[in-house]
Amino acid sequence: MQPRIPRQASGEQDGRRPDGIDLDDRFSAELASAVSGARRRAARDGDPQIDTAHLLHSLLECDAEARALLGDGPRTARVLGYLVQRSIGYGLRWQSAVEDSGAVPVVTGVAGFSPPAAAAMEEACARAARRGAVRAGGVDLLAALVADPQARAVEVLARAAVEPDAVLARVESHFESTS
Incomplete structure (x- = not known):
C-alpha cells in the first residue's frame, strides 16, 4: 500500500530543502503557520499532497490581513464553510488526485505540494521580493492563489461567490496604500 502523503526526500526530513534553504526563512510568521496548518490538514484529510485549497483554508485561519x-465577514464565512465541507467529505472527488491546473508551470523541489500549490508558494516569494520584502506574507500567497483560474482554491472561491479578480485588486490596492 502506498503512503497517502509522499515521504520527504532524505535531505528534507528536517523541513529543509536539499540545497540548505529553509523554506520558512522565506515566509512571515503568519505564512509559515499557514503552510504548517495546510500540511497537517492534508495529512488529516488523507490527501496525497498539499493543494491550493489546503493553503487557502489555513491562510484564512492564520492570517487576519489576508x-x-x-x-x-459573510463572504469569508461562506468560503470557510465550503472549505470545512471539503475537509469533511465535500471534496472527496479531489482525494487521491494531484491538483494540476495546467495554467502554471510545474515547480520542482517542493516535496508534498501539488504543482499549482508549489507554484503559488514560489510566486508569493517572488511577489515579496519584487516589492523589496525579505519574507513573503499571507497576502502575497493570497494573491498567488487567486491568480490561477483553474486552482482548487479559485474553485472554492467561485462556489462562495467570491471573484478572484476582485480579491487580487484589493491585494494590489493594499500594497499600494502601504508603500
Missing part, C-alpha cells in the same frame, strides 16, 4: 482582503 482574511480581511478576501472581503466582508
Whole structure:
C-alpha cells in the first residue's frame, strides 16, 4: 500500500530543502503557520499532497490581513464553510488526485505540494521580493492563489461567490496604500 502523503526526500526530513534553504526563512510568521496548518490538514484529510485549497483554508485561519482582503465577514464565512465541507467529505472527488491546473508551470523541489500549490508558494516569494520584502506574507500567497483560474482554491472561491479578480485588486490596492 502506498503512503497517502509522499515521504520527504532524505535531505528534507528536517523541513529543509536539499540545497540548505529553509523554506520558512522565506515566509512571515503568519505564512509559515499557514503552510504548517495546510500540511497537517492534508495529512488529516488523507490527501496525497498539499493543494491550493489546503493553503487557502489555513491562510484564512492564520492570517487576519489576508482574511480581511478576501472581503466582508459573510463572504469569508461562506468560503470557510465550503472549505470545512471539503475537509469533511465535500471534496472527496479531489482525494487521491494531484491538483494540476495546467495554467502554471510545474515547480520542482517542493516535496508534498501539488504543482499549482508549489507554484503559488514560489510566486508569493517572488511577489515579496519584487516589492523589496525579505519574507513573503499571507497576502502575497493570497494573491498567488487567486491568480490561477483553474486552482482548487479559485474553485472554492467561485462556489462562495467570491471573484478572484476582485480579491487580487484589493491585494494590489493594499500594497499600494502601504508603500
